[in-house]
Amino acid sequence: MKRLKILHAIRQGQIGGGESHVLDLVEHLNPFMYESIVLSFTDGPMIKALNVMGIKSYVIYTEKAFSINVWNQVKEVIKREEIDIVHAHGTRALSNVFSSAKYLNIPLIYTVHGWSFHPDQSVIERNLKQRIEKFLTNKCDRVICVSKSNQSDGIERFDLSRSRVIYNAISATKYNYDLQHNNIRNELNIPEDIFLLGYIVRFTNQKDPFTLIHAFNKVVSKYDKVKLLMVGEGDLKIPSVELVKDLNLSDKVIFETFRTDVPAILKAIDVYCLPSLWEGFPIGILEAMAMKVPVVATPVDGNKELINNHITGELFPIKDPKALADIIISLIENPKKRELLSQNAQKYVLENFRVEDQVEKVGDVYQELIVKQSNNIKYASK
Known part of the structure; x- marks a missing residue:
């Protein structure tokens, strides 16, 4: 059975919560079912960590949202790697991959690691960010929220019928209190x-x-x-x-x-x-x-x-x-x-909050999308 190729897109190469999430996903996804490739829009320690893990990665530099000048480069990566699913982590990453995924008819998933709109913004800025999130979520085949709060906030403002909550998690092997650690x-x-x-x-x-x-x-x-x-x-x-x-x-x-x-x-x-x-x-x-x-x-x-x-x-x-x-x-x-x-x-x-359970749930989303796409192709060919 052919392994599914997943392109994980993330805003930056620095390691924060979203980047740690990606590292856990690519480490724990079943290697017989999935091949992970990571696309980051800046370099940094995450890229070095991926190299150590033997995970292929690309860096297409931009620090802007909706950076049109990188869209063709993203498209080339998707085509070159024969990607089956694009999984965007965070708003910035999604804004720079959605066009290429839709153009190539590749299933698109968005994991919301906190919305880009929040209370610490002016009314004008918050309304603008809500419109952007509404536009982007409408382009996605599935939306994953990492908390019920995020899902509820989205439902209040726009259609999130294709969303589900999959909580972040941690590796109990790595974060093991009983292990010896440097002092x-x-x-x-x-x-x-x-x-x-x-x-x-x-x-x-x-x-x-x-x-x-x-x-x-x-x-x-x-x-x-x-x-x-x-x-x-x-x-x-x-x-x-x-x-x-x-x-x-x-x-x-x-x-x-x-x-x-x-x-x-x-x-x-x-x-x-x-x-x-x-x-x-x-x-x-x-x-x-x-x-x-x-x-x-x-x-x-x-x-x-x-x-x-x-x-x-x-x-x-x-x-x-x-x-x-x-x-x-x-x-x-x-x-x-x-x-x-x-x-x-x-x-x-x-x-x-075991990472193994989280990864299994994400894998279920991948399988649903592939089955759906396969059925759509069969229907269209009749």
Whole structure:
């Protein structure tokens, strides 16, 4: 039986939630049934990771949505590789592959890793993004939402009758608390008696690093033996470094660039913080929970579907550094509470968000589309 060729299109080569999702998919899809090829619109660590995995990849550079000048190049990749299904991950990627897929009559899937419209936009910008999403989803044969919140938001605004929810998931093999990991505290000279907060995510407006830094400043005013480890890159990294300097926190905050040893970093920290303004279904929270790290996050979109407040994690209002600081202080003062949160969270994630189950559901979508296309061809030939 011929293997189906799947072209996974993603916006960038940096590794964030969507890129981690793609890496998990191509690693775990049945190699006897599927051949995965990845198309990224910028280079970066994800491409290097794919090379190590032996997965073919293409980089067609653009940082623009609806970048018409790359559409012919995308079309050539689809034709050259004899692609059976195009699977776009995220709005930007979809905007740059839908035309080629439709022109070549190739089934098109869109995984929504959070909509491009969100509350932190002007009314004009939000309405424009909603129109764009409506246009793009209408071009797709199937839409996969990574959270029920995302699906509900889409249904309210446009037709999503061809959609289903398939939650993000994690590899329990990789995010295994019981494995031996490099000692990050030794590497970064962080004593064991230091309470270590972790922020392991892109430095962007969506992820709101400023609220965490201001909250941490309030924590430091009460406790001396605390540090904040901030790992990642993004357009707000330099402003974050400047804010830390302005608040005289430079000896308390450690900045690290993008790293691939996330399980080791998670094992080193005491609390994982994600002060996002909006989300799809954050893989970072899943990873932290699997590694028995208490999570403090905002009650947005997929976060509130994943975190049962006070049971599998702690939720605080967006852009509220005092509320965040109060929760962190309570966790510093109550190690039994931290232990209970971490145990509940790990059990919940390992029982409900296995990457093998996620990949099987995505494979079901592929099979449905191929059967549908085959039936359409047979009908048309009569």
